[in-house]
Amino acid sequence: MNQEDPGFESDHNHQHCIAQALETAHTLCRTRHQRLTPVRELVLKLVWQNHQPLGAYELLPALADAGFNSAPPTVYRALEFLQEQGFVHRIASLNAYVGCPHPERPHRSGFLICRNCKRAVELNTHDVHSALKDSAATLGFEIEQEMVEVVGLCPDCRTSGADHAQ
Amino acid sequence: MNQEDPGFESDHNHQHCIAQALETAHTLCRTRHQRLTPVRELVLKLVWQNHQPLGAYELLPALADAGFNSAPPTVYRALEFLQEQGFVHRIASLNAYVGCPHPERPHRSGFLICRNCKRAVELNTHDVHSALKDSAATLGFEIEQEMVEVVGLCPDCRTSGADHAQ
């Protein structure tokens, strides 16, 4: 969303993304008097392993490997907490979860999702929100949450000729 | 989306909405050489029974009553056809389906969804799309589909004091 965010640039140092996300989460939890417990931290780390949204059930094996209970409620509870804190977003059209690069302030999330490589990049939705607010105001509707999920082809997949029909 | 669409006005003649939707569907199917079979027509009618999105499994009892097979594939196939023809939209955040008032031309759908009365109103997403296109262009992303789902309070539910926290 900011200039320094990697977007769809595939050659960034992703270990840095992960380390940064974990550190931010720790800091925010401390100031918010919330607990980033081991299982929550692990789920956050797993969600951040790459920029592709992960389904809840894809996380369970790794939880089992780490010695945690790996029944669905465990991962869903962790994901619920992480969402409440703004550390991850749920992508409804994929039933999947992805790390948020800017959890320090709550925001309306929007995503560009590549149908080929499956990466999802969070979008600055300022202008989209303005447009939505106007439309909603016309109808007298009071916005509380927005979900914007755009599917298409990322720059890498366009140039690599992956633009065959889905 | 157009001026004459009811939006959140609850006192419109909804039988007219239904009749209109069915007639439009019949006409479009004829020109498109598609078949609006009895089960498809029934599902379309059921989805249009009100302006609240309906889950697939909520349609099954009515299918059984009408003498159709009421196993899930029946309704999912009908919904798939109706979506392909643009007669209904799926709302991903609700796992639910709602009739489209303007199936005559394909369009990117957006919805305002009231968290209190559960009604969903389709939105003109022209300005939203413009904003999205700009953001996407900056990142080199090629848009193919857009999903915009906004949750909040409709005018009726705001004035009737239903604006307690969810």
Next chain:
DNA sequence: GATCATTATGTTATACTATAACAATCACTT
């Protein structure tokens, strides 16, 4: 430190949503 209330996790079961696979039937063309 012991007590207590609160929060978090473990565990089992189940609800909800959607599709796979194959058989039977229907509709249209030849």
Next chain:
DNA sequence: AAGTGATTGTTATAGTATAACATAATGATC
């Protein structure tokens, strides 16, 4: 009438998410 493709019936299963209750860990209070 026969053949072909589309549609529907049927059974089974995959995939996603939560309910309910037991147990354990945490943090505040005495």
